[in-house]
Amino acid sequence: MSYKIKSRIWIESENxxxxxxxxxxxxxxxxxxxxxxxxxxxxxxxxxxAWTLLDSVNKSAKKPVTINSIGGKGGGGAELTEYGQxxxxxxxxxxxxxxxxxxxxxxKIANL
Amino acid sequence: MSYKIKSRIWIESENxxxxxxxxxxxxxxxxxxxxxxxxxxxxxxxxxxAWTLLDSVNKSAKKPVTINSIGGKGGGGAELTEYGQxxxxxxxxxxxxxxxxxxxxxxKIANL
DNA sequence: TTTCGCTATATCCTAACAAATATAACGATA
DNA sequence: TATCGTTATATTTGTTAGGATATAGCGAAA
Numbered sequence: 001m002s003y004k005i006k007s008r009i010w011i012e013s014e015n016x017x018x019x020x021x022x023x024x025x026x027x028x029x030x031x032x033x034x035x036x037x038x039x040x041x042x043x044x045x046x047x048x049x050a051w052t053l054l055d056s057v058n059k060s061a062k063k064p065v066t067i068n069s070i071g072g073k074g075g076g077g078a079e080l081t082e083y084g085q086x087x088x089x090x091x092x093x094x095x096x097x098x099x100x101x102x103x104x105x106x107x108k109i110a111n112l
Numbered sequence: 113m114s115y116k117i118k119s120r121i122w123i124e125s126e127n128x129x130x131x132x133x134x135x136x137x138x139x140x141x142x143x144x145x146x147x148x149x150x151x152x153x154x155x156x157x158x159x160x161x162a163w164t165l166l167d168s169v170n171k172s173a174k175k176p177v178t179i180n181s182i183g184g185k186g187g188g189g190a191e192l193t194e195y196g197q198x199x200x201x202x203x204x205x206x207x208x209x210x211x212x213x214x215x216x217x218x219x220k221i222a223n224l
Numbered sequence: 225t226t227t228c229g230c231t232a233t234a235t236c237c238t239a240a241c242a243a244a245t246a247t248a249a250c251g252a253t254a
Numbered sequence: 255t256a257t258c259g260t261t262a263t264a265t266t267t268g269t270t271a272g273g274a275t276a277t278a279g280c281g282a283a284a
Contacts, residue, residue: 009119071281075229094217105206183251187259
């Protein structure tokens, strides 16, 4: 069996992490479930962890990534903004491209 | 100030990590100093940590990456094999290429 | 005005990981 | 055969990130 190359990418803003794979997973789950707590449950992470992540995302981003509402019908919820959706899509695309790129590069090591 | 994209790449072999940035730093330091303990001191990490890393590298690699000698003149030492040097060089090149590639990709996010 | 499920936040606790320490073994050299 | 600076490894101690738990506040709707 041969070597594999793996990668992790993330976006920073003013030395704060804006987006990484975990954050993108969370944002997708929010989009699917309509709430932060449901998203946390679906990802098997604590609400606190999810909240901390989302808070950090929104504090680092130039424009709001989600809109969170407290109280009201159903207790409230969270949803992605247009900007949030664009970020998620762009991140995914870059990540996929990066994997493809690295797989190409790998043959520099394969036959040493 | 605008977003930055960062990355971390590593090479795996049979689900074990072979090379990452930290390991490559260590290998370079071994090459420069001729010993594992000197390399550890130069990187400000404990000997134990350095030894554990190097041990893992050599156990994951298909061919030996360093040759370590115990006792004798100077107490012993460690040096990179040809193969080890090739791995280090290839990793560095792939890493640099990856950075350049990702910087290109970043403008997908810059103007959202 | 009570209920509901959610957002928001503080505090404690623990388990994983890193650092610190100790010690054995090695072999060329003098 | 004593010395030296290594490699090699076990064990103990510290630290910190994350998990668990608790609770307050919110607002639409019935």
